[in-house]
Amino acid sequence: MTADDILAMLRRQTEEEISSVVIHCVSRAMLDAFRGKKRIMGMVSKGGAITSAFMLLNNCENPFIERFEEVLSICRKHDIVLSLGNTARSGCIHDLRDKMQIEEIRQNIALAHQAHENGVQVIIEGCGGHIRSDRIPKYVKQYKKQSPYPLFVAGPLPTDIAAGYDHIAGCAGGSMASAAGADYLCYITPAEHLGLPDPEAVRQGLIAFKIAAHIGDAAKYGKDARDKKIAVMRAALDRKGQNRYALYPARAQAFSDDGEECTMCGEFCAIKILRTFL
Ligand code: SF4
Structure with a gap:
């Protein structure tokens, strides 16, 4: 796989009329900061891990960063919303916010500025993964102070012990994040960490996160009629x-x-x- 292949695939997918695409903008500096860290779960983002492995294998910078202008021109052409992924998110509640996470948010905000100047809408993925409940509102509020761009959270999961019921744990974390200001919730199914969800698991996950979104909207916008x-x-x-x-x-x-x-x-x-x- 080459950087050209990656960009060609992005181009092909945007031509297939998708409306949003996630790219992971992990940098070499962020990978260096990550190396010596003692996280229990390491890196748990699939897209982030693939992008990082590509960079390490080829000893190169991230092609999404190096060719960001090209990415923007592809997105602008098809009115694609660019979602800047959360490579550095934590995979368990004991893996605390570290330099890599802080740097990723800072860098994604800078890239979002550039995207907006070039007519491309952006969502930033941050404050997702596994985060202890008392830290969720704090992290979301810190992001909101720093950034004018919509915040996408995956979960977050406030506990690691709910396997089989992670849609319920995710509903609790998503409600807290949404009430604190998160704009976009990525749902979690009961099959999370265990296997590919079947349609019923998908349905259960969506129900749980519709409830979380409503709880958050009531706090943020008073949508409680x-x-x-x-x-x-x-x-x-x-x-x-x-x-x-x-x-x-x-x-x-x-x-x-x-x-x-x-x-x-x-x-x-x-x-x-x-x-x-x-
Ligand atoms: S409706 Fe009446 S019976 Fe039913 S739960 Fe409420 S208080 Fe109890």
């Missing part, structure tokens, strides 16, 4: 009305029983008791 509507219906014990405002009405309906109150508390329904006595 639907929450209010469902609460009003719930307070009125309007079971069918409540289900209508659920994110997945058919799912809510499938769990619903027929009584005025539900069978969770039955005759001890708090709403009914207080309606009677207040």
Whole structure:
């Protein structure tokens, strides 16, 4: 594989009418900074690892950086949104933010400036991977202070122990990141770390991250009118009305029983008791 092959593939894919493409702009300096580091998980980005291996094997700079103007002209021609990848993201919550991550964000912001000046829209991938929950809002806010460009987060996963349920762990991390200012969530499926997801796993992952996006939007933009509507219906014990405002009405309906109150508390329904006595 040569740098020409890489650029030719980028050109071919953009001609196939994709709308966005990820490139990893890891630099030689970043790889040097990475070498001596004691990360448990090393590098966990597939695109970043392939790009890094190409650079190390050929003892060269990153062709996406060296030929960035060419990349931009390809993207501009087809109105492609350029996503600047997160090679340096951490692969477990014990691998803390290091020089490589900080340098990647700084460099991606500089490349994003250049892209914007050349009429190409950009999303920057950062603050993704595995990050302990108390650090997620901090990292997102730091990015937002530094950068005017939309932030894409993969997950993040606030714990490493949820294998088989990583869509739930990712929903928790994605909600925190989104509420703190992240603009674009990359969903995670229950098969994460384990295998290729089947269609049902994909569906479960998307549901989890639609919920995360809604939680984040309520915090960022006050997009909570639907929450209010469902609460009003719930307070009125309007079971069918409540289900209508659920994110997945058919799912809510499938769990619903027929009584005025539900069978969770039955005759001890708090709403009914207080309606009677207040
Ligand atoms: S029975 Fe319990 S869970 Fe069901 S509506 Fe009443 S208070 Fe809510």
